[in-house]
Amino acid sequence: MPSQWRVGTLQYQKETFMPAAPPMLSLYRKKGKPLPRRPVAARFEDFFMGTLETEFERFDNPFPQLRFDNRPPQGYIWPIIEPKKGPPIPPLPPIIQKLMKFCWKCSEPSDNARVNTGVLIGTRGSAMQNSETKKWAYTPKYKQLSEEIVSSTYHPQQRPTPTNLTTTFPNDSKIASDWKVFDQIKRTNAVTFRGDSRDPNEILRAMKGFGPPNSRTDSHYIEWNIFDAFSDYLSRRYGRKLTIDRKKFTELVLAAVPARDEQSLLIDYMMWRKITDKEAIHLGRMVENECLKGYISTSRAIDTSLDFATAGGQRPGWLYVTLVHGGFVVPSGAHLNWGSQEGEIAQWGRIPAARIVGFRHVQQSGRLDGPIFLRSSFLDSEDEAATKIACIMSGWWGPS
Numbered sequence: 455m456p457s458q459w460r461v462g463t464l465q466y467q468k469e470t471f472m473p474a475a476p477p478m479l480s481l482y483r484k485k486g487k488p489l490p491r492r493p494v495a496a497r498f499e500d501f502f503m504g505t506l507e508t509e510f511e512r513f514d515n516p517f518p519q520l521r522f523d524n525r526p527p528q529g530y531i532w533p534i535i536e537p538k539k540g541p542p543i544p545p546l547p548p549i550i551q552k553l554m555k556f557c558w559k560c561s562e563p564s565d566n567a568r569v570n571t572g573v574l575i576g577t578r579g580s581a582m583q584n585s586e587t588k589k590w591a592y593t594p595k596y597k598q599l600s601e602e603i604v605s606s607t608y609h610p611q612q613r614p615t616p617t618n619l620t621t622t623f624p625n626d627s628k629i630a631s632d633w634k635v636f637d638q639i640k641r642t643n644a645v646t647f648r649g650d651s652r653d654p655n656e657i658l659r660a661m662k663g664f665g666p667p668n669s670r671t672d673s674h675y676i677e678w679n680i681f682d683a684f685s686d687y688l689s690r691r692y693g694r695k696l697t698i699d700r701k702k703f704t705e706l707v708l709a710a711v712p713a714r715d716e717q718s719l720l721i722d723y724m725m726w727r728k729i730t731d732k733e734a735i736h737l738g739r740m741v742e743n744e745c746l747k748g749y750i751s752t753s754r755a756i757d758t759s760l761d762f763a764t765a766g767g768q769r770p771g772w773l774y775v776t777l778v779h780g781g782f783v784v785p786s787g788a789h790l791n792w793g794s795q796e797g798e799i800a801q802w803g804r805i806p807a808a809r810i811v812g813f814r815h816v817q818q819s820g821r822l823d824g825p826i827f828l829r830s831s832f833l834d835s836e837d838e839a840a841t842k843i844a845c846i847m848s849g850w851w852g853p854s
Contacts (some may be wrong), residue, residue, distance in 0.1 A: 540643030649763025755797030775812030
């Protein structure tokens with residue numbers, strides 16, 4: 455791979471994928487007059503009304519000379535853009551510290567395990583079995599009976615949510631036990647991207663920011679995310695299929711008092727939720743599948759974020775710029791413990807609206823269009839980081 459390659463009219467360095475000295479956005483702002491506002495589609499004007507107009511500044515292609523005609527070379531690792539005024543990195547959440555201190559190796563009985571002495575139910579605390587009893591314990595009749603009991607009552611534990619992305623774990627236990635890997639995870643403050651189908655009105659005004667998956671109780675998430683995960687778990691562990699459809703399942707979960715014939719299924723669901731709650735804070739399981747986890751997934755890689763914004767080119771969406779405080783840097787490479795190729799930096803807990811500092815519309819093709827909106831307070835405090843972000847958002851033309 456060459457140390458640098460040509461993108462548009464500028465030479466970009468391999469280490470940063472950025473111009474060596476990009477012009478600062480403050481040079482535009484210090485002119486004392488707004489940037490020229492060319493007419494844009496009404497959908498963009500809608501998001502520059504009311505409170506958003508006082509909080510965000512609009513830039514109509516501030517760096518037109520930048521143009522990314524294709525993705526970075528294979529294996530490229532996007533740099534971390536750190537804010538200059540980020541808070542001190544906080545300690546690990548208490549629950550993680552506790553799990554790391556007292557973690558143990560999980561084990562569970564095997565479905566083909568056998569007791570090598572003829573122990574019979576009901577003999578605990580009684581006299582030692584005689585030789586005739588022991589002989590019967592090894593007969594084909596006893597073996598058949600024990601197998602019937604085991605097969606009808608024991609279902610080996612399974613991961614609570616399916617694997618959507620391949621990564622590496624120190625062990626393959628069904629219930630997470632590799633909490634010590636947190637010692638290897640870098641923490642950082644960062645300016646990152648997040649792709650989403652929801653528009654700025656919904657994210658900034660209605661939702662007041664990004665909430666982690668395990669905080670969502672809306673019917674859409676239950677119907678299209680939790681339904682699939684729970685149905686998959688029932689199938690993998692018990693060999694059962696849900697006998698109700700998505701809408702009925704959503705009504706059941708949200709119902710205050712379920713019908714009598716639905717109570718058994720609701721109990722299964724509540725037990726499954728208890729298991730998922732215990733893994734909500736596990737970073738590696740979040741990388742594997744973010745359903746019902748406690749992290750917000752963001753990325754330093756704009757190309758990955760655009761894929762998420764458009765669901766792989768299936769719909770238009772939005773690219774957001776987020777301030778992550780004390781984020782967990784997911785290792786770059788699926789061969790590493792808890793690693794992935796997505797350039798991910800995960801935020802534990804919410805990202806409030808005040809830390810969503812920019813956004814731009816994304817076409818279904820993955821190309822960015824329309825103005826770049828950046829929060830005024832972000833521009834005031836982080837001119838250098840804001841300029842780097844604007845360069846990337848200006849130059850990304852999309853898939854060739």
